[in-house]
Amino acid sequence: MYATVMHGPGDVRFEQVADPKIEKPTDAIIKLSATCICGSDLWPYRGISTQEGPAHMGHEYCGIVVEVGSEVHSVRPGQFVVGSFCISDNTCPHCSFGFQSSCMQREFMTGAQAPYARVPLADGTLVGTDDLPDADMIPHMLAVSDVLGTGWYAADAAQVRAGGTVVVVGDGAVGLMGVLAASQMGAGRIITMSRHAPRQQLAREFGATDIVVERGEEGIARIMDLTKGIGADSVLECVGLGESMEQAMGVCRPGGTIGYVGVPHGVSFDGQQLFFKQQRMLGGPAPVRRFLPDLMDRVLADAIQPGKVFDLVLPIEQVAEGYKAMDERRAIKTLLRVDA
Ligand SMILES: [Zn+2]
Numbered sequence: 031m032y033a034t035v036m037h038g039p040g041d042v043r044f045e046q047v048a049d050p051k052i053e054k055p056t057d058a059i060i061k062l063s064a065t066c067i068c069g070s071d072l073w074p075y076r077g078i079s080t081q082e083g084p085a086h087m088g089h090e091y092c093g094i095v096v097e098v099g100s101e102v103h104s105v106r107p108g109q110f111v112v113g114s115f116c117i118s119d120n121t122c123p124h125c126s127f128g129f130q131s132s133c134m135q136r137e138f139m140t141g142a143q144a145p146y147a148r149v150p151l152a153d154g155t156l157v158g159t160d161d162l163p164d165a166d167m168i169p170h171m172l173a174v175s176d177v178l179g180t181g182w183y184a185a186d187a188a189q190v191r192a193g194g195t196v197v198v199v200g201d202g203a204v205g206l207m208g209v210l211a212a213s214q215m216g217a218g219r220i221i222t223m224s225r226h227a228p229r230q231q232l233a234r235e236f237g238a239t240d241i242v243v244e245r246g247e248e249g250i251a252r253i254m255d256l257t258k259g260i261g262a263d264s265v266l267e268c269v270g271l272g273e274s275m276e277q278a279m280g281v282c283r284p285g286g287t288i289g290y291v292g293v294p295h296g297v298s299f300d301g302q303q304l305f306f307k308q309q310r311m312l313g314g315p316a317p318v319r320r321f322l323p324d325l326m327d328r329v330l331a332d333a334i335q336p337g338k339v340f341d342l343v344l345p346i347e348q349v350a351e352g353y354k355a356m357d358e359r360r361a362i363k364t365l366l367r368v369d370a
Contacts, residue, residue, distance in 0.1 A: 033144030034087040034349045039077035040357075042350045047086065050141065050148035055099035058152035060111060062093040063168045065143050066340065067352050067364045068115075068176060069202050070293055075353055078295060088143030089115035090176040092168065093368075095158075096146070104153040110163055111156040112326060113149055114318035115139045115176045120154030130154075130319035143349055145368050157322045163330065169337025169365055170329040173207070177363065178325060178336040179318030180291050181207025181268070185215055186321075187312040188264035188289030192216035195257055197281050198238070200268030201229040203339045203363040204291060206236055208266040210336060213237025214328070217264070221256060223249055223277070229362060232338065246273070250280035262286060267313070272296045284308040291316060340365040 033047045050059055065088055073079040092112040095105050105111055118125050118133035125133050133154075141147050149155055163171060181204050190196055196217045198208045201224035212220050213236060222238040223245070224230045230241050244252045254261060261283035267274055270292025278288050290313030328334045342361035344352050352364035 036085045042353045052099045055101035057099045058149045059097040060093040062368045064172050065366045086141035089139035091142040092171045102152045105156050105158045109158040111158045113156045117150045118154050128320050129317050131315040131317040173336035174325045177203045178207045180204050180316040182211040183316035184208045184266040184289040184291040185211035189287040190215045190264045193218040194263040195219045196264045197221045197262040198266045199274050199277050205268035209238050210236040253281040270294050282309045
């Protein structure tokens, strides 16, 4: 088959690779219904994180099971499934504690920007539906796999509560999903930091009540002003840079909580500041598996439309253009159509 391979920074190719096959009895092979490009794929694309040799890209996926290994019992060929970017057994002590993204058997999904993909630990990783969802549900189901699951975790980790005040730092796809999550959790006020009109509009659609365009000290001052000098109960840090973490810590009230899901690049902490600020922090790779059944139900009930975050749709053959558009911020998030 043809699939997406990154050969180095800025060099994404759709080229011939070996067909995925069952390698372990716990594997499943799925035929992708659609796939997409993640903001985190841009780190190696921009050369900010390095990788050794060509890499099979893609970790967000939903599709139809075509084959299962002999030890797979929870999903069957012909079934529609969604999985997380973290492969997990869903049974070990960390999984049982709700942190499937730190599973003792954790692997990270790769190779999903392709017509077919191998999913290890299929029983623990995949969640199936009873019926095949309609075609218009596919983008929403795909969003659950990572971008919504991660935004949801940011809100959950930040302890968003009914009536609470929430600040979302970052207007990328994950930040926008964080707005949607906070809204679903009943936040009273959701302040989004964004200076891009299309993203502001989408944030409002997902439930943002206030938009702050200022950044740095000015941004912090603006939010403190909006919250009468108190700060936010919950802050979702969805970028992963030193500046965005400072922003998050600058607007979180004492006793408030920061959920951070941006992969840190150049973030460091001052011990004295941490001590006197009295802020809770929880973050890391999202245990999307914990949220999958609930989020899939919400999509199927048409309670949420997270797929609106895809503002560019391309056939998978044009995956290189999809990366370019996101790199140049012409697109928030690219969905890749798989028609093969
Ligand atoms: Zn586990």
